[in-house]
Amino acid sequence: MSQWVRLCSIGEAPEEGKAMQVTTPEGVDVCLARHGGDLHALDNWCPHRRGPLGEGWVEGGAVVCPWHAWAFDLKTGVAHPPERAKVDVFPVKTEGEDVLVDLA
Numbered sequence: 660m661s662q663w664v665r666l667c668s669i670g671e672a673p674e675e676g677k678a679m680q681v682t683t684p685e686g687v688d689v690c691l692a693r694h695g696g697d698l699h700a701l702d703n704w705c706p707h708r709r710g711p712l713g714e715g716w717v718e719g720g721a722v723v724c725p726w727h728a729w730a731f732d733l734k735t736g737v738a739h740p741p742e743r744a745k746v747d748v749f750p751v752k753t754e755g756e757d758v759l760v761d762l763a
């Protein structure tokens with residue numbers, strides 16, 4: 660079952676190649692990033708040492724953790740080799756002026 664929640668307005672969403680951290684009213688921390696014009700939403704907390712992915716940067720279709728540079732594919736959440744880890748990825752959509760994520 661879907662659970663769409665508002666993350667921010669389109670105007671507040673990150674620019675191309677950037678990421679940001681957004682906390683939903685439910686207290687879920689999301690990394691919102693833009694690549695190729697599309698918005699992507701992932702769990703904000705890096706599985707290595709809980710670095711804040713939303714404070715990282717976008718490179719090669721991945722968000723790079725600002726602490727030790729592990730990179731996670733924006734579409735799948737899978738870490739680039741040689742790391743073996745994965746973060747949750749949430750569906751994203753826009754509705755009117757709002758950016759929504761499905762936390763289900």
Ligand code: FES
Pocket residue numbers: 705706707708709710724725726727728729
């Ligand atoms: S905490 Fe993210 S790479 Fe170490």
